[in-house]
Each structure stands twice: as C-alpha cells, then as structure tokens.
Amino acid sequence: MELGPxxxxxxxxxxxxxxxxxxxAVGLSLVFGVMRVVNIAHGEFFMLGAVIAWYVAQMMGGHPxxxxxxxxxxxxxxxxxxxxxxxMTILKRIDYDPERTIxxxxxxxxxxxxxxxxxxxxxxxxxxxxxxxxxxxxxxxLKDGSLQMYWPWGLSTTSYKLAVIVAAPLVLLGxxxxxxxxxxxxxxxxxxxxxxxxxxxxxxxxxxxxLVFGIGAALxxxxxxxxxxxxxxxxxMGTDPLLLSFIVVIIGGLGSLxxxxxAAILIGLSDGIISVFFSPxxxxxxxxxxxxxxxxxxxxxxxxxxxx
Amino acid sequence: xxxxxxxxGLLALLFALQFVLPAYHHGNLARIMVLASYAVGYNVLFGxxxxxxxxxxxxxxxxxxxxxxxxxxxGWSPAPALIAGLVAGLIVSAALGxxxxxTAGVAFMIVTLMFAQAGYLTILYFAEWxxxxxxxxxxxxxxxxWGIDLSDPSNRYFAALALFSVSLLVCLWLVRRPFGRxxxxxxxxxxxxxxxxYDTFAHKLGAVVISGMISAAAGASYGLLFGYAGATFASVQxxxxxxxxxxxxxxxxxxxxxxxxxxxxYLIDLSSGITTAYMLIAGxxxxxxxxxxxxxxxxxxxxxxxxWLP
Numbered sequence: 001m002e003l004g005p006x007x008x009x010x011x012x013x014x015x016x017x018x019x020x021x022x023x024x025a026v027g028l029s030l031v032f033g034v035m036r037v038v039n040i041a042h043g044e045f046f047m048l049g050a051v052i053a054w055y056v057a058q059m060m061g062g063h064p065x066x067x068x069x070x071x072x073x074x075x076x077x078x079x080x081x082x083x084x085x086x087x088m089t090i091l092k093r094i095d096y097d098p099e100r101t102i103x104x105x106x107x108x109x110x111x112x113x114x115x116x117x118x119x120x121x122x123x124x125x126x127x128x129x130x131x132x133x134x135x136x137x138x139x140x141x142l143k144d145g146s147l148q149m150y151w152p153w154g155l156s157t158t159s160y161k162l163a164v165i166v167a168a169p170l171v172l173l174g175x176x177x178x179x180x181x182x183x184x185x186x187x188x189x190x191x192x193x194x195x196x197x198x199x200x201x202x203x204x205x206x207x208x209x210x211l212v213f214g215i216g217a218a219l220x221x222x223x224x225x226x227x228x229x230x231x232x233x234x235x236x237m238g239t240d241p242l243l244l245s246f247i248v249v250i251i252g253g254l255g256s257l258x259x260x261x262x263a264a265i266l267i268g269l270s271d272g273i274i275s276v277f278f279s280p281x282x283x284x285x286x287x288x289x290x291x292x293x294x295x296x297x298x299x300x301x302x303x304x305x306x307x308x
Numbered sequence: 309x310x311x312x313x314x315x316x317g318l319l320a321l322l323f324a325l326q327f328v329l330p331a332y333h334h335g336n337l338a339r340i341m342v343l344a345s346y347a348v349g350y351n352v353l354f355g356x357x358x359x360x361x362x363x364x365x366x367x368x369x370x371x372x373x374x375x376x377x378x379x380x381x382x383g384w385s386p387a388p389a390l391i392a393g394l395v396a397g398l399i400v401s402a403a404l405g406x407x408x409x410x411t412a413g414v415a416f417m418i419v420t421l422m423f424a425q426a427g428y429l430t431i432l433y434f435a436e437w438x439x440x441x442x443x444x445x446x447x448x449x450x451x452x453x454w455g456i457d458l459s460d461p462s463n464r465y466f467a468a469l470a471l472f473s474v475s476l477l478v479c480l481w482l483v484r485r486p487f488g489r490x491x492x493x494x495x496x497x498x499x500x501x502x503x504x505x506y507d508t509f510a511h512k513l514g515a516v517v518i519s520g521m522i523s524a525a526a527g528a529s530y531g532l533l534f535g536y537a538g539a540t541f542a543s544v545q546x547x548x549x550x551x552x553x554x555x556x557x558x559x560x561x562x563x564x565x566x567x568x569x570x571x572x573x574y575l576i577d578l579s580s581g582i583t584t585a586y587m588l589i590a591g592x593x594x595x596x597x598x599x600x601x602x603x604x605x606x607x608x609x610x611x612x613x614x615x616w617l618p
Binding site: 288291295 | 362417418422429433549586590591594595598602608
C-alpha cells in the first residue's frame with residue numbers, strides 16, 4: 001500500500017481511539033475539576049463497563065443488537081452506582097483529602113481488578129457488534145494524466161467503527177448541555193468554583209460529589225461498552241485507558257473540559273499514526289515523559305491559561 | 309537509651325533467628341529484610357519529609373540494573389557492581405529530584421509515577437540488553453563477594469541482615485540529626501520552615517537522594533542475593549508496595565517499615581495459597597489503612613503507649 005491510503009487507515013483507527021479516549025478522559029477530568037481529587041481507579045471503572053457489557057450480552061441472547069443496546073444502558077448505570085458507593089463509603093470518610101484519595105483509589109483499583117479476576121476469570125472475551133458491515137474505501141491515483149479511482153487492498157473500515165466516531169461527540173455534547181444548561185450542572189459548577197460558598201448557599205455538596213463521581217465512572221463505562229466489540233473484555237484492560245486519560249487530562253489542562261477534548265483528539269489520532277510507524281513502546285515512553293515534563297514546566301497544561 | 313536498646317535488640321533478635329528458623333521462613337525473612345530496607349528508604353521521603361512518591365520502583369530498579377547489567381555485560385565482580393548500582397541510584401534520584409521537586413502534592417505524585425513508568429517502558433524497549441519482561445538470571449559463580457558465596461542461604465541471610473542493619477541505623481541516625489529534624493519541619497509546615505531560613509529545596513533534594521540511594525542499595529542487593537533481575541521490579545506495583553508497607557507499619561517511624569513489610573509479606577504469602585488474586589489483600593489493606601489507621605501499626609503504638617518512639 002502507498003503512504004496515502006496507509007495514513008487514511010491510521011487516521012480512521014486513531015479517530016476511534018480518540019472518540020473512546022475523549023469519553024474516558026472527560027469522566028476523569030470532570031471528577032478532578034469538580035472534586036479536586038485524582039481517581040486512580042478510573043481505568044477499572046472502564047474495565048468494569050466492558051465486563052458488564054459481556055455479561056449483559058450473554059444473558060440477553062438473540063440478535064447482537066439487543067444485548068449491545070441493553071449493555072449500553074445497564075453498564076454505565078451499574079458502574080455509576082458502584083462509583084457512588086465507593087464515594088460514599090470511602091472518599092467521603094477521608095474528606096476528599098487529595099493525597100489520601102490517591103492511596104485509597106489505588107486500593108480500590110486492586111480490589112475491583114482482583115475481584116473481576118476471581119469472578120470473570122483471566123480470559124479475554126468478545127462482545128458481538130450490533131452491526132458490522134465492511135466498508136471498502138476508494139482511493140485515487142494519477143495515471144496517464146487523469147485521476148483514477150481504485151480500491152486498495154486492506155483499506156476498509158466497518159460501519160460500527162464509524163458509528164463509534166459519531167456517537168462519542170453526541171455523548172460529549174450531552175455532557176456539555178448538562179453542565180451548561182441544567183440546574184444540576186449549575187450546582188456542579190458552583191461547587192467547583194467555591195466549595196465552602198456553595199455549602200453556605202445550601203447546595204448539598206456531598207450529594208453533588210457523589211453524583212459527579214458516578215457520572216465520571218459512567219462515562220468511562222460507556223466508552224468501554226463502545227470499544228468492547230472492537231477490543232475484547234479483559235480484567236487488565238483498564239491500565240492503558242487510565243494512562244492515556246491521565247496524559248490527555250494533564251496535557252489538556254487539569255479540570256478543563258474543552259482542553260481535555262482537544263487533547264483527546266490530538267493524542268488519539270497521533271497514537272494511531274505513531275503506532276503504525278514507530279514501536280508502540282517508544283510512543284508510550286515519549287507520551288509518559290511528555291506528561292511528566294508538562295506537569296513540571298507547564299502545570300496549567302498545554303492549552304490551559306489559568307494558574308493552578 | 310531506650311531507643312538504642314529497642315533497635316539493637318531487634319537486630320540481635322534477627323541475628324539469633326538465623327539459627328532457629330526452619331528453612332522456608334529463614335528464606336522468607338532474608339527476603340523481608342531486603343524489602344524492608346527498600347521500605348526504610350521510602351520512609352525517609354514519605355514518612356519524614358512528607359513527600360508521597362509513586363515512582364520509587366525507578367530507584368529500586370536503577371540499583372538492580374546498575375548492578376546486574378555491569379555483571380552481565382561487562383563481567384564485573386559483585387563489589388564494583390554494587391557500587392555501580394548505588395551510583396545509578398544516585399544519578400537517577402538526583403535527576404528525578406531536581407525535576408519533580410518543582411511540583412508539590414498531587415502533581416508530585418503523578419510526575420514521579422510518570423517518570424517511573426517511562427523508566428519501566430525503557431527497560432522493556434531495550435530488551436536486547438535487559439531481556440525485558442523475562443529478565444535474566446545472575447549465575448551462582450557471579451555472586452561470590454570477597455570469597456563469600458551469596459547464594460548460600462546462611463550467607464544470604466547475613467548479607468540481608470547487614471544491609472537492613474545499615475539502612476535502619478542510617479535512618480535512626482539521620483532522623484535524630486538536625487538534618488532529619490528539618491525534614492520533619494518541612495513535612496509539618498514547609499512555608500514556616502522556609503521562613504525560618506532553611507533551604508527547603510536543598511533539604512528535600514537531599515531526602516530524595518538519600519531515599520533513592522537506600523532503595524537502590526536494596527534493589528542491587530535483591531538482585532545479587534536472589535540471582536535475578538527483571539522488569540517487574542520496575543513496574544508500578546513495586547512503587548505501590550513500599551507505600552503499602554510503610555503505611556501499614558507506620559509512616560515516620562524507624563521500625564514501621566520493617567513491621568509493615570513483615571506483616572504484608574506473610575499476609576500475601578498466606579493468601580496466595582488460597583487464590584491467585586492475592587493483590588486483592590493489598591487493595592483491601594490500603595483502603596482500610598486510609599480509612600481507619602492512617603498512623604499505621606507503629607504509629608498507633610507511639611500514639612497510645614510509647615511516645616518516645618523515633
């Protein structure tokens with residue numbers, strides 16, 4: 001294959017990564033923005049979403065679309081509920097102290113991961129996509145002075161991947177509408193800006209926190225349900241999304257939602273393209289170093305302007 | 309006086325145990341002492357200076373690979389190889405310290421986590437030399453230090469005890485010196501310490517380097533005593549372990565790291581007989597500690613009974 005079709009393919013794969021990453025990272029960013037805590041267990045909520053999707057799909061049977069559709073609703077709700085429980089039993093009791101929250105969520109990470117290993121087992125299991133038509137993509141080349149269309153071998157995508165690329169922005173739009181246009185969004189923003197003042201005005205800050213933590217986890221679970229027909233559900237699948245979400249949230253500016261989305265697109269696309277041309281390990285080394293150096297020298301993120 | 313009796317007493321007890329313990333626990337205790345030295349190093353930074361690092365595996369691995377690579381590729385003998393491991397720990401901790409200490413709090417934790425992860429991936433990337441995930445064995449013939457075969461259980465036990473004694477006594481000496489007192493002052497209130505005229509950055513950097521070098525010494529010894537170096541020791545898990553041990557034993561106490569390592573080692577050892585998901589125990593203990601006993605075991609003892617415990 002020539003370079004052009006190759007790049008197009010890498011971009012399409014990268015767009016799928018970016019779409020899923022944007023959802024996961026916005027969940028992490030929302031939690032950090034409003035609650036000022038870092039949730040290390042975020043990747044495990046992602047993993048739980050995928051595993052629950054597999055269970056739901058198994059139970060429903062019938063056409064793949066039925067199981068997938070049910071998973072799309074059940075998994076985020078269930079994971080959100082688990083996250084709310086974690087918030088109320090653990091985070092609330094340590095008073096959202098930033099450092100102790102990190103230690104506690106590391107503990108939660110191991111608990112969720114290892115319980116999944118005990119219940120679900122060490123196997124990777126697939127979930128069938130609701131629709132999965134193969135779409136070949138044409139390419140043009142200059143031959144004898146005129147453009148000719150042809151179908152390069154291997155240059156194709158599936159209808160499902162395109163649907164993921166479309167679905168993620170819709171969900172993000174929903175999150176933005178919730179934050180900007182609804183009463184609960186207003187309460188969240190008020191809590192974010194000044195917790196004590198919000199409390200003084202009678203906003204139930206603790207309930208807002210629990211809700212935000214639940215929504216953050218639910219977004220990760222939703223992202224996992226979207227990706228599980230492409231990847232498979234496995235108990236260790238939470239590590240990479242966690243790392244990538246960190247990278248995205250930090251580069252986009254801690255707690256800034258638009259910055260997070262921009263960074264997710266940037267990182268998702270470049271991850272797809274870099275991994276095609278270079279070793280994935282090298283790409284990861286560079287990405288982790290970048291995050292460390294950004295935090296050291298530009299703590300407000302590459303796109304942020306506000307000092308933190 | 310009480311302090312000297314307690315700590316020397318522990319070391320004497322460990323020395324005596326060598327002659328009575330059955331083989332299995334004898335081997336375990338040697339391992340625990342090396343890992344406890346790692347925890348002692350971690351405690352200097354976390355317990356006394358109040359800096360929570362999530363990247364100490366980088367220092368442990370720097371020591372281990374500094375030692376193992378010079379033996380494997382340059383054919384060095386153990387003594388200079390151990391020094392190479394220490395030098396690697398010095399360089400890595402000084403470099404990380406200079407960078408990471410520009411940040412504080414949560415950012416410090418994430419910066420250390422990221423650099424350690426980059427270090428881990430680097431070891432995987434250069435698998436041609438480091439053998440990546442598989443790791444490599446250090447042959448018995450390469451583990452003879454001054455005519456002492458370190459693969460022999462008794463010798464190994466004494467070497468581990470020597471390492472642990474040095475770490476413990478260095479830590480005890482350090483925290484009773486003005487330098488150590490300043491570290492505690494930084495932990496309690498950094499701004500006030502700076503206002504009193506102390507150079508807090510230099511003290512924190514000193515703490516990172518001392519902590520990193522003790523960790524590197526533990527890593528190098530671990531590789532030498534147990535004859536194996538692998539990328540697992542650089543992974544996130546090995547940054548979490550010392551945090552877990554120190555939290556359990558009691559952050560900011562000299563004996564805490566040993567107590568925590570001892571308890572956690574046997575807890576995991578017992579549970580791994582029942583289930584493969586033994587890290588579950590680590591998770592539950594971490595959550596329980598943050599919720600109910602942030603002081604740890606030795607910390608609770610100090611709070612309730614022996615207020616003089618260093």
